[in-house]
Every structure is written in structure tokens, then in C-alpha cells.
Amino acid sequence: VTEGPGADRSEALGALHRVFGYDAFRGEQEAIIEHVVAGGDALVLMPTGGGKSLCYQIPALVRPGTGVVVSPLIALMQDQVDALRALGVRAGFINSTQDFDERRTVEAEFLAGELDLLYLAPERLRVDATLDLLSRGKISVFAIDEAHCVSQWGHDFRPDYLNLSLLGERWPDVPRIALTATATRATHQEITQRLNLPEARHFVASFDRPNIQYRIVPKADPRKQLLAFLREEHAGDAGIVYCLSRNSVDRTAEFLTANGIAAVPYHAGLDAATRARHQSRFLREDGLVVVATIAFGMGIDKPDVRFVAHLDLPKSIEGYYQETGRAGRDGLPSTAWMAYGLNDVVQQRKLIQSGEGDEAFRRRAASHLDAMLALCETVRCRRGQLLAYFGQDATEEGCGNCDTCLTPPETWDGTVAAQKVLSTVVRLQRERGQKFGTVQIVDILLGKRTAKVIQFDHDQLSVFGIGDDLAEGEWRGVVRQLLAQGLLAVEGEYGTLVLTEASGEVLRREREVPLRKEPKRPTTARAAGRG
Numbered sequence: 135v136t137e138g139p140g141a142d143r144s145e146a147l148g149a150l151h152r153v154f155g156y157d158a159f160r161g162e163q164e165a166i167i168e169h170v171v172a173g174g175d176a177l178v179l180m181p182t183g184g185g186k187s188l189c190y191q192i193p194a195l196v197r198p199g200t201g202v203v204v205s206p207l208i209a210l211m212q213d214q215v216d217a218l219r220a221l222g223v224r225a226g227f228i229n230s231t232q233d234f235d236e237r238r239t240v241e242a243e244f245l246a247g248e249l250d251l252l253y254l255a256p257e258r259l260r261v262d263a264t265l266d267l268l269s270r271g272k273i274s275v276f277a278i279d280e281a282h283c284v285s286q287w288g289h290d291f292r293p294d295y296l297n298l299s300l301l302g303e304r305w306p307d308v309p310r311i312a313l314t315a316t317a318t319r320a321t322h323q324e325i326t327q328r329l330n331l332p333e334a335r336h337f338v339a340s341f342d343r344p345n346i347q348y349r350i351v352p353k354a355d356p357r358k359q360l361l362a363f364l365r366e367e368h369a370g371d372a373g374i375v376y377c378l379s380r381n382s383v384d385r386t387a388e389f390l391t392a393n394g395i396a397a398v399p400y401h402a403g404l405d406a407a408t409r410a411r412h413q414s415r416f417l418r419e420d421g422l423v424v425v426a427t428i429a430f431g432m433g434i435d436k437p438d439v440r441f442v443a444h445l446d447l448p449k450s451i452e453g454y455y456q457e458t459g460r461a462g463r464d465g466l467p468s469t470a471w472m473a474y475g476l477n478d479v480v481q482q483r484k485l486i487q488s489g490e491g492d493e494a495f496r497r498r499a500a501s502h503l504d505a506m507l508a509l510c511e512t513v514r515c516r517r518g519q520l521l522a523y524f525g526q527d528a529t530e531e532g533c534g535n536c537d538t539c540l541t542p543p544e545t546w547d548g549t550v551a552a553q554k555v556l557s558t559v560v561r562l563q564r565e566r567g568q569k570f571g572t573v574q575i576v577d578i579l580l581g582k583r584t585a586k587v588i589q590f591d592h593d594q595l596s597v598f599g600i601g602d603d604l605a606e607g608e609w610r611g612v613v614r615q616l617l618a619q620g621l622l623a624v625e626g627e628y629g630t631l632v633l634t635e636a637s638g639e640v641l642r643r644e645r646e647v648p649l650r651k652e653p654k655r656p657t658t659a660r661a662a663g664r665g
């Protein structure tokens with residue numbers, strides 16, 4: 135065997151053909167594999183479905199020794215290992231689901247140099263016995279999968295990942311490759327710093343998923359809207375529906391089932407056996423819908439997920455991108471559909487305010503939410519906005535495969551409407567020392583003499599009835615957009631509306647407020663024509 139990159143390349147290509155049965159590398163796979171085979175560290179940022187696994191599996195096959203893969207996805211290890219074994223790769227795993235004998239067998243194989251790949255859960259590396267075991271064998275490469283789990287921001291944080299910098303200290307000569315599908319600049323930096331990978335070469339793939347159509351519709355009756363969307367566009371398709379709470383997961387799954395759609399719930403409140411059963415049904419059956427909290431999905435390798443629907447707003451664009459990215463891994467047309475409304479904004483703002491964490495954490499959470507809201511309210515191409523968030527340029531003319539490109543939303547000058555809302559909030563506070571939520575503000579604007587309006591004498595306010603030019607839904611849309619733009623804020627457990635610093639600019643007529651027009655009958659694109 136001759137040394138040098140040429141030899142590595144043909145060996146890598148040989149493994150691709152012989153073991154995996156593929157004709158060619160995709161995207162940056164070849165460059166990544168070549169770099170790691172030559173002993174370099176790498177940080178790989180590639181969207182879900184991009185083909186990250188081969189980036190460490192092939193180096194593990196080509197270099198002498200065993201490739202050690204650190205992965206938090208214990209539930210999937212058995213499947214991953216079985217799939218590799220079916221291809222003739224000598225793979226094994228060590229995790230808490232095994233009994234003593236099974237683990238002993240894998241350990242013996244590793245020590246005898248009979249394993250190409252060994253999967254480990256990160257918590258294993260806390261145990262000295264595991265580190266001793268690893269020191270007694272020969273390691274070809276360390277792969278740290280789902281590397282964003284080292285980031286304290288984001289819902290996938292695993293404290294054990296912080297420990298992984300020790301791999302570089304104890305095995306300085308073994309190349310390390312960290313992989314993730316989450317990829318803001320801040321996350322890259324956090325990964326390189328916390329995993330201590332200063333020399334790692336960064337491979338950043340395009341984050342565009344051209345086969346996914348992005349759509350965000352105004353929320354009216356979300357379950358019915360979802361049902362219409364599924365019936366009209368995804369009858370019989372497999373997909374994932376995300377909800378914020380366990381309760382709403384259960385109710386949505388029941389609702390879909392009652393309406394003839396095969397759906398199962400998935401959340402952390404179900405026992406492990408039920409969760410495992412629902413997950414494996416989703417992987418094996420055709421056309422099953424999983425209704426889930428964000429607890430579901432990481433590492434799920436199902437190529438033909440045709441849609442991902444959100445009934446509640448994700449906390450960040452990272453979360454939205456990762457969740458929607460589970461659709462269409464096979465490259466075929468798929469839909470990312472979300473229903474979004476005023477209550478989402480109020481609820482998320484309240485969660486941040488009443489949640490844990492210090493002031494800095496809250497500010498950060500708020501800026502993540504702001505970016506997500508900007509995506510919901512944009513009148514420009516959604517894909518362009520999404521890619522821009524990940525630091526990637528998009529075409530000026532739009533993608534042609536998102537709702538705003540397909541049916542550009544109309545905008546209107548909402549400056550006067552915004553002033554009406556804001557001055558109602560001001561009047562209540564200045565003249566009465568009162569704070570109220572959206573419902574009361576809108577009732578006052580519309581001049582509705584509800585019991586609560588009478589009770590507080592709000593029909594005596596000078597602003598009472600000044601908003602009869604718009605309908606109730608339109609006012610809620612104005613409030614939602616003002617909240618999204620930071621021109622209005624919510625406070626306290628009742629979500630009362632209060633002014634922000636920027637509100638003053640609108641009230642003093644120093645600033646215009648362009649708004650998106652609310653559709654008259656908010657349903658899915660094609661359902662709009664129905665009764």
C-alpha cells in the first residue's frame with residue numbers, strides 16, 4: 135500500500151462502493167473523509183440528511199483501529215449497529231440498555247481489534263472503567279455526533295458533552311470529528327471551544343433544503359387547519375406534528391385518529407415501552423403520523439417523512455430548522471407547515487419572563503424568539519430569511535418554493551392602526567393606572583360594551599370605538615405584529631400589554647409601521663376556497 139492522499143482517496147472510494155454500495159461521494163463528504171483519514175480534526179456542519187454518518191464511518195474503516203462514536207441517541211444504537219452489520223461492518227455499542235454479558239462481548243471484540251466502529255453514550259466516558267478500556271485498545275478516530283449537545287443554549291444540551299474535551303487530552307494523536315446539523319456561528323464557536331477543537335478544519339455545507347416547501351399560516355382553529363392540510367395535500371403520507379405541551383399532543387393525536395388519520399402520540403410523559411413502540415411503528419409503517427413534543431425526532435432516520443407540521447411556535451430558528459429538516463431526507467418534495475398566531479407570541483414572551491435563568495439568559499432567549507417571529511411575519515422569501523440567519527446568501531428574487539414566494543402577501547400602512555392600539559394602552563395606564571391584555575384592548579377599540587368593558591367604565595375612554603374600521607381578527611393581527619416587531623410588549627402572568635421604548639417613536643409619528651395583511655379566512659392555501 136502506498137502512502138499519501140491519493141491512496142487514501144481510492145481506499146475511501148473503494149469502501150464507499152464495496153461496503154455501502156454508493157457510486158459517488160456527496161457534497162463535501164470526500165474532502166472531509168480525506169482530511170480525517172490523514173489525521174486532521176474536523177467540525178462538520180451539514181443539514182439533516184446530508185450524509186454525515188459516512189464522514190466518520192469511512193475513516194473508521196480505512197484507518198487502523200476502531201472508530202469510537204459518541205452519540206446521545208441510545209435508543210437508536212441497536213438499529214444503527216444492526217444496519218452496519220448487515221453491510222458487513224464490524225460494529226458494536228456499549229450503553230445502559232445492555233446486560234453484563236453483552237457488554238463483555240463487545241469489550242472483548244474491541245480489545246481484540248475486531249471492531250470497526252464502537253458506539254458509546256456520552257455518560258459512559260464519565261466512568262473510569264470505560265476510559266481504561268479505551269486506553270487498552272487501538273482507536274482510529276473519535277466521532278462526536280450531535281455535537282450541538284455541548285451547547286448550553288438549545289433544548290438538546292447534555293452536560294456529559296462538556297466532558298468530551300478530555301478525549302483530545304488523553305488521545306492527542308487520534309483525529310476527532312464533531313458533527314451537527316445545527317449551525318449558527320455562535321454554535322460553531324461554542325462547539326470548537328467546549329470540545330477543545332481549535333485546530334479543527336470547518337466544513338460547512340449549504341443549509342438549503344430545496345425540496346422542502348416552507349409555509350406559515352395564521353392560526354385560527356389549528357387542529358381543523360391541520361386536518362384540512364393533511365387531507366388535501368398529504369393523505370396517506372408519513373409526517374410529524376409538533377405541539378408544545380403533552381396535553382395538546384394527546385388531544386391532537388386523538389383528534390386525527392377520530393378523523394380517520396393514522397396517528398400516534400409521542401412525549402416524555404408516556405412510558406418508555408409505549409414511546410419505543412410508537413417510534414418503531416413510525417419507522418417501519420407507511421403513512422403514520424406522529425404527534426409529538428420536541429422530545430421526538432433527534433436522530434430519526436426516516437427518509438420519506440413528507441411533512442412536518444408545527445401547531446405551536448418553536449422557540450428559535452435553530453429549533454424550527456432542525457425540526458422541519460426531518461422532512462424530505464430522500465430529496466422528494468415535502469412540506470414544512472406551521473400555524474402561528476397571537477397567543478404563540480404572548481405565551482412565548484411570558485415563558486421567557488417567568489422562566490429560569492438570569493437576565494443575560496432571558497435577553498438571549500428573547501433575541502432567539504425575535505428572529506423566529508421575524509421569520510413568521512416576513513413579507514419576503516422565507517427560505518432567504520432562514521438561510522440568511524445561518525449566514526448564507528440567498529437569491530434576491532426568492533426561492534419560488536415557499537408561501538411568500540408563491541403568493542406574495544399584501545402589506546399595508548399600519549401606522550395609524552398601531553397608534554390606535556398604543557394610545558389605548560397609554561390611556562389605560564396614564565388615566566386609570568390599569569393594564570389589560572389583548573382581548574380587552576381590542577374590545578375597547580371595537581367599541582364593544584362587554585361586561586368587562588362596562589365594569590371598568592372603559593366605554594368612557596376617548597379611544598372607545600375608534601377602531602371600527604378593522605375587524606376583530608385584523609386587530610389581533612395588528613397586536614401580534616406589534617409584539618413581533620417589539621413595538622409592544624407583554625408582562626406578567628396575565629399577559630398584559632405594555633409599551634416598549636420603540637412604542638414612543640410610533641406614537642410621536644417618527645416611525646412608520648408596515649404590516650402584513652391578514653387573510654380574510656385563514657386556512658391552508660387550498661382550503662381557502664371552501665366553506
Ligand code: ADP
Pocket residue numbers: 156157158159160163180181182183184185186187188435437463
Ligand atoms: P445525516 O446523519 O447527515 O442526517 P445520514 O448520514 O443519515 O445523514 O445520510 C442520509 C441518507 O443519505 C442515508 O440514507 C445515507 O445512506 C444516504 N447517503 C449518504 N451519503 C450518500 C452518498 N454518497 N450516496 C448516496 N447516498 C448517501
Ligand code: ZN
Pocket residue numbers: 514515516517518532533534535536537538539
Ligand atoms: Zn421563497
